[in-house]
Amino acid sequence: MLSGSCLCGAIRYEIDGKIGPVGHCHCVTCRKAQGGAFVTNAPVRSKYFRLTSGADSVAEFESSSGKKRCFCRTCGSPLWSHRESEPEIVRIRLGLLDSDPERRPLAHVWVSEKAPWYDITDDLPRSQHGVEELAAPVKKASPSGAGAA
DSSP, rough: OOEOTTTTTOOEEOOOOOOEEEEEEHHHHHHHHHHHHEEEEEEEEEEGGEEEGGGGGGGEEEEETTTEEETTTTTOOOOEEEEETOTEEEEEEEBBBOOOOOOOEEEEOOGGGTTTTTOOOOOOBBOOOTTTHSSSSOOBOTTTSSSSO
């Protein structure tokens, strides 16, 4: 069981299950919503996510069509986001977890929108755009030097 809370403690939640793949998102909207160089987040199935207190303190902002970012109306902590097209998924912000999720970041995404003042210094895979780019098959060179079809 994982638990999380906002800075002021008004909002608390529990996750009764594993979180999905963890990533660092560098897109402009995540940076502005988080107030940092990137946001570290992970998907959680809605059926495993339970708000235990502070429902009346959760505010939502539609940052793009169909995507809502939730935050605490008291302290401003960015909590999670969700999309109308994926009601079964909540994307949590790992900085709000109270314990180790036992998962580590797998990649940096939206590096094309990275803050110019931040240098990525780890060896994690990087995607110039979204996670779909990371899932694309990699072409390997044949012994003759020509790319595989």
